[in-house]
Each structure stands twice: as C-alpha cells, then as structure tokens.
Amino acid sequence: AQSVSQHNHHVILSEAASLELGCNYSYGGTVNLFWYVQYPGQHLQLLLKYFSGDPLVKGIKGFEAEFIKSKFSFNLRKPSVQWSDTAEYFCAVNAMNGQNFVFGPGTRLSVLP
Amino acid sequence: DAGVTQSPTHLIKTRGQQVTLRCSPKSGHDTVSWYQQALGQGPQFIFQYYEEEERQRGNFPDRFSGHQFPNYSSELNVNALLLGDSALYLCASSLFESYNEQFFGPGTRLTVL
Numbered sequence: 700a701q702s703v704s705q706h707n708h709h710v711i712l713s714e715a716a717s718l719e720l721g722c723n724y725s726y727g728g729t730v731n732l733f734w735y736v737q738y739p740g741q742h743l744q745l746l747l748k749y750f751s752g753d754p755l756v757k758g759i760k761g762f763e764a765e766f767i768k769s770k771f772s773f774n775l776r777k778p779s780v781q782w783s784d785t786a787e788y789f790c791a792v793n794a795m796n797g798q799n800f801v802f803g804p805g806t807r808l809s810v811l812p
Numbered sequence: 813d814a815g816v817t818q819s820p821t822h823l824i825k826t827r828g829q830q831v832t833l834r835c836s837p838k839s840g841h842d843t844v845s846w847y848q849q850a851l852g853q854g855p856q857f858i859f860q861y862y863e864e865e866e867r868q869r870g871n872f873p874d875r876f877s878g879h880q881f882p883n884y885s886s887e888l889n890v891n892a893l894l895l896g897d898s899a900l901y902l903c904a905s906s907l908f909e910s911y912n913e914q915f916f917g918p919g920t921r922l923t924v925l
Contacts (some may be wrong), residue, residue: 731912743916789854802854
C-alpha cells in the first residue's frame with residue numbers, strides 16, 4: 700500500500716526566508732507526485748505536479764519541487780516566502796495503475812510579516 | 813466555467829443519523845472522487861465514481877456509500893453516524909482518461925454530536 704510522510708507538522712518562517720518542505724512516499728512502482736495547498740478557508744489547490752521527465756518541476760506562485768527517485772522524495776521549495784504563503788501544504792502520490800490519491804498528513808506553514 | 817461545487821457547506825447531525833452530501837463536478841469532467849479530511853490530517857480516499865459505478869474504494873466501512881447520476885454529479889451517503897465521522901468531506905472531479913488532474917471542491921463540514 701502507498702503511504703506518504705511529511706517531515707514537519709508546523710513550520711514557522713519570517714517573510715523572505717527560504718522554504719523547504721519534505722515529502723517521502725512509500726511505493727514500489729511508478730508514481731505521479733503532487734503538492735496541493737489549502738489556504739485558510741479555501742479549497743485544495745494544485746501547486747505543482749510531476750509525471751515524468753525533468754525531476755525539477757516548477758509550479759505556481761514561485762514554488763518548485765524536486766523528485767529524487769532514489770530517495771522516494773518530492774520536496775517542495777520556495778526561495779523567498781511571503782505572508783500570503785501561510786497555508787497547509789499537502790504532498791500526494793498517485794500510482795500509475797491506480798485512480799486514487801494518497802495524501803500526506805500535511806504541513807502547516809505560518810509566515811510572519 | 814464553474815468549478816467543483818458541494819452542498820451543503822456545513823451540517824450538524826447526531827449519532828446514529830444518516831447524511832447525504834452532494835457534489836457537482838467541474839464542467840466537462842466525468843469522474844468524481846470523495847475524500848474525508850479529519851481535523852489536522854490529510855484527505856483520505858473514500859471512493860471514486862465513473863459511469864455511475866463505484867470504480868475504486870478506500871478503507872472505509874459499508875456505512876459509506878455513494879451514487880453518481882447521469883449528469884456526473886454525485887452523492888455521498890453515510891449511515892449510522894459516529895462521532896468519528898466528523899470531518900471535512902471533499903469532492904474532487906476529473907476526466908477518467910486523465911485521472912491525475914483532480915480539482916477539489918470547497919468541502920462539506922460535517923459535525924456529529
């Protein structure tokens with residue numbers, strides 16, 4: 700069975716600090732990888748996704764993520780966070796032969812102005 | 813272009829009651845997936861409907877059932893409610909042939925007293 704772990708439950712940063720949120724998954728086959736964001740009071744939105752090709756993927760709002768197959772990781776990064784990045788971030792995987800997504804427990808990011 | 817819509821927004825029920833939640837997929841989408849998001853956790857896959865049939869199911873008891881209508885909208889039914897069913901219930905829609913592209917609705921907050 701697939702599983703997803705996220706390294707941090709809650710991250711607190713000051714504006715302009717760099718961000719890296721860890722995500723590791725457990726699955727032996729080929730997967731698609733996603734980062735979703737949930738801003739306070741809003742629905743889940745896709746930040747970025749990786750299906751194949753260049754392991755460094757760029758998403759919206761300046762976010763990027765790197766897929767490292769050997770480490771089963773898909774870490775999310777942003778060079779300089781803003782107060783508006785305060786949100787819950789979820790890593791998710793989807794097996795190539797499956798239909799459902801498996802989400803990690805989420806990381807709450809608080810950016811202090 | 814309307815996104816995924818869900819109703820109601822909030823719902824309060826008592827233990828033992830039954831509840832029905834509704835979802836209308838994004839225009840052009842034919843597949844609906846349901847997730848349960850408990851407080852402080854990531855969404856957990858309940859089941860997925862395509863062509864009015866349940867295609868995949870997560871680790872949820874038979875108290876959770878669903879339906880998909882010819883217009884692709886869907887219902888989630890939960891019988892014999894337990895306190896532990898209190899959660900945000902999310903609906904996601906996609907095209908079956910490109911199931912990786914899931915769009916989420918705002919969710920229905922269910923509170924069981």
